[in-house]
Amino acid sequence: MTVFLLRRLMQAAVVVLAMSLLVFIGVYAIGDPVEILISPEADQIERERAIAALGLDLPLWQQYLVFLGKALQGDLGRSFVFNEPALQLILQRMPATLELAFGATFAALLIGLPLGLYAGLRPDSSVSKGIMATSILGFSLPTFWVGLMLIMVFAVQLGWLPSTGRGETAELFGLRWSFLTWDGLAHMVMPAINLALFKISLVIRLTRAGVRETMLMDYVKFARAKGLSPARVTFVHVFKNILIPVVTVVGLEFGGTIAFSVVTESIFAWPGMGKLIIDSINVLDRPVIVAYLMIIVLMFITINLVVDLTYSLLDPRVRLESKA
Amino acid sequence: MNDTAPTLEVRELRTHFFTRAGVVKAVDDVSFTVRRGKVLGLVGESGSGKTVTGFSIIGLVDPPGRIAGGQILFQGKDLASLSEAEMRHLRGNRIAMIFQDPMMTLNPVLRIDTQMIETVQAHAKVSREEARQRARDALGQVGIPSPDERLKSYPHQFSGGMRQRVAIAIALLHKPDLIIADEPTTALDVTIQGQILAEAQKLCAETGTALIWITHDLSVVAGLADDIAVMYAGKVVESGPVSQVLDAPLHPYTVGLIGSVPSRNRRGEPLRQIPGMTPSLLNLPEGCAFRSRCPRAEPNCAVPPPMPEYRPGRFARCIHPHLEEAVAA
Ligand SMILES: Nc1ncnc2c1ncn2[C@@H]1O[C@H](COP(=O)(O)OP(=O)(O)OP(=O)(O)O)[C@@H](O)[C@H]1O
Numbered sequence: 001m002t003v004f005l006l007r008r009l010m011q012a013a014v015v016v017l018a019m020s021l022l023v024f025i026g027v028y029a030i031g032d033p034v035e036i037l038i039s040p041e042a043d044q045i046e047r048e049r050a051i052a053a054l055g056l057d058l059p060l061w062q063q064y065l066v067f068l069g070k071a072l073q074g075d076l077g078r079s080f081v082f083n084e085p086a087l088q089l090i091l092q093r094m095p096a097t098l099e100l101a102f103g104a105t106f107a108a109l110l111i112g113l114p115l116g117l118y119a120g121l122r123p124d125s126s127v128s129k130g131i132m133a134t135s136i137l138g139f140s141l142p143t144f145w146v147g148l149m150l151i152m153v154f155a156v157q158l159g160w161l162p163s164t165g166r167g168e169t170a171e172l173f174g175l176r177w178s179f180l181t182w183d184g185l186a187h188m189v190m191p192a193i194n195l196a197l198f199k200i201s202l203v204i205r206l207t208r209a210g211v212r213e214t215m216l217m218d219y220v221k222f223a224r225a226k227g228l229s230p231a232r233v234t235f236v237h238v239f240k241n242i243l244i245p246v247v248t249v250v251g252l253e254f255g256g257t258i259a260f261s262v263v264t265e266s267i268f269a270w271p272g273m274g275k276l277i278i279d280s281i282n283v284l285d286r287p288v289i290v291a292y293l294m295i296i297v298l299m300f301i302t303i304n305l306v307v308d309l310t311y312s313l314l315d316p317r318v319r320l321e322s323k324a
Numbered sequence: 325m326n327d328t329a330p331t332l333e334v335r336e337l338r339t340h341f342f343t344r345a346g347v348v349k350a351v352d353d354v355s356f357t358v359r360r361g362k363v364l365g366l367v368g369e370s371g372s373g374k375t376v377t378g379f380s381i382i383g384l385v386d387p388p389g390r391i392a393g394g395q396i397l398f399q400g401k402d403l404a405s406l407s408e409a410e411m412r413h414l415r416g417n418r419i420a421m422i423f424q425d426p427m428m429t430l431n432p433v434l435r436i437d438t439q440m441i442e443t444v445q446a447h448a449k450v451s452r453e454e455a456r457q458r459a460r461d462a463l464g465q466v467g468i469p470s471p472d473e474r475l476k477s478y479p480h481q482f483s484g485g486m487r488q489r490v491a492i493a494i495a496l497l498h499k500p501d502l503i504i505a506d507e508p509t510t511a512l513d514v515t516i517q518g519q520i521l522a523e524a525q526k527l528c529a530e531t532g533t534a535l536i537w538i539t540h541d542l543s544v545v546a547g548l549a550d551d552i553a554v555m556y557a558g559k560v561v562e563s564g565p566v567s568q569v570l571d572a573p574l575h576p577y578t579v580g581l582i583g584s585v586p587s588r589n590r591r592g593e594p595l596r597q598i599p600g601m602t603p604s605l606l607n608l609p610e611g612c613a614f615r616s617r618c619p620r621a622e623p624n625c626a627v628p629p630p631m632p633e634y635r636p637g638r639f640a641r642c643i644h645p646h647l648e649e650a651v652a653a
């Protein structure tokens with residue numbers, strides 16, 4: 001287990017290093033922030049002073065080394081725009097994005113698992129066919145369109161739910177969260193559902209496929225031959241087996257959810273990292289872009305590790321192999 | 325319950341699969357009787373319908389399959405008349421089944437103790453501790469060393485033979501009146517096989533459990549069974565007391581089957597194989613299904629042969645049985 005973790009940490013370090021280089025070069029290629037940041041009226045001397053202050057006069061490789069050295073000390077540069085540490089800027093907005101992504105994942109499991117289970121157990125019923133047809137919509141309707149429709153119906157016409165912002169927040173671990181207040185929760189419902197749409201469909205289809213496959217296994221028939229109740233067969237023997245692929249895929253999807261929250265956050269004016277990165281790209285705020293991408297990379301690595309660990313908890317066969 | 329009734333009586337059982345390609349008559353007229361403490365050997369080549377017969381008895385034929393006819397009487401009671409709840413009460417309790425493939429029988433994500441304790445508690449109102457105790461005893465009974473530790477293992481930590489013994493232990497938990505054992509020793513090595521066979525025989529003699537032993541292996545049947553039923557293409561083609569059937573088979577298929585097994589009495593003679601292939605169940609020829617492979621076939625075999633009792637207790641589904649040899653026996 002320790003060996004496994006150590007090996008994974010070393011792999012992670014290599015990935016982060018490689019990504020930092022790619023991200024740095026990639027961002028450099030996007031465009032010249034000087035054009036945007038420095039007023040056209042500034043004279044040559046002022047320009048050069050500003051460029052030197054931003055560290056943009058050094059050759060690229062030196063800029064990278066400087067960046068790397070500082071990054072190792074937890075300094076990912078200062079935002080050109082806000083003149084605040086980029087990391088701090090992003091971390092401030094991270095809770096909003098995280099709670100939205102968690103909310104969406106939670107909703108996807110809460111809605112997707114029961115529906116998928118039903119559709120898998122009664123594949124020929126018309127309800128199941130309805131569930132499956134609807135799940136195709138979840139895959140194919142564009143997120144922004146569904147988001148706008150949600151706002152139209154539930155905020156504008158029915159007036160049931162608020163459509164913008166995080167609402168009231170409460171503090172936990174020194175960070176502000178919406179899910180701790182009723183008002184905040186109400187604000188979260190629509191963006192979370194919007195973000196969850198794709199995942200709900202995914203969970204439904206994975207669960208259904210898993211149930212149908214598992215039901216045919218000898219061990220399920222043997223469980224029935226032991227005289228167990230249908231509930232025990234379904235919720236212990238079948239369910240534990242389908243959790244393995246569902247947890248894996250939903251877990252790996254989590255990184256994608258955070259990345260995709262860009263669209264949802266823009267529509268619902270949700271002040272998270274997604275909205276920050278869009279604004280930063282617009283003004284070529286390089287340190288923020290780089291810091292954001294690095295954090296996303298770290299997050300993906302962490303998620304993969306957590307998924308692997310959960311996976312080995314669910315599937316005893318994996319546990320032994322990682323020990324060996 | 326009826327004390328004089330045999331433990332199991334299967335009468336003209338038909339189990340068909342209604343597939344898109346057509347009706348697969350996997351079991352089509354199967355009859356046999358198993359009494360208390362007796363062992364019936366159910367033999368036949370691959371695809372002859374042995375497993376489907378077993379599933380039919382325990383009530384686990386899944387769609388598109390369905391019992392299409394006949395009767396299954398368990399201790400005199402027609403199983404078709406039972407509700408699903410009543411049937412569930414019998415399963416794993418009074419009727420147990422050991423499956424063919426030990427690698428697939430146990431749930432890979434549940435520990436052995438979970439899978440055994442749930443079986444105990446499904447039919448007996450006992451504490452978890454008591455259930456664990458019984459599970460451990462059952463593992464000991466089938467010769468699994470240090471059962472306490474093994475209870476905490478997962479199936480993948482066992483070999484195929486060990487898994488099959490766990491499955492056998494699960495079948496024994498409630499001392500059932502009937503055990504359907506579907507090729508339970510195929511995955512075991514010879515010594516263990518002998519051990520399990522002896523254990524099975526002891527169980528039948530001591531507790532009066534009736535046993536249906538499904539197998540390809542005639543030598544196992546010879547040593548273990550009291551009666552034998554030979555299946556071919558979904559039908560029982562010959563049945564009777566095991567020694568008589570093996571010494572003087574009536575049906576040409578049984579003759580072929582015995583001829584294809586190595587035997588001490590015929591040492592030096594070449595093994596004879598039954599020519600041809602098992603016919604597809606989807607389009608069986610009219611009349612005797614063995615016709616295309618039968619050395620004794622005659623034109624009148626094209627009508628479905630009846631299954632008369634040629635000798636007391638001995639039935640054969642054939643118009644031209646080997647009666648001469650049977651007389652000599
Ligand atoms: N679900 C199903 N759908 C269609 N046909 C089936 C199904 N299950 C079994 N059959 C058919 O029933 C026939 C009998 O199968 P069965 O498993 O009983 O054979 P068997 O005698 O146990 O063979 P083996 O020795 O290989 O285990 C086979 O031809 C098989 O194709």
Ligand code: SF4
Nearest residue numbers: 612615618625642643
């Ligand atoms: S009925 Fe005819 S074809 Fe069938 S086994 Fe007897 S002799 Fe052979």
Ligand SMILES: [Mg+2]
Nearest residue numbers: 374375424506
């Ligand atoms: Mg079989």
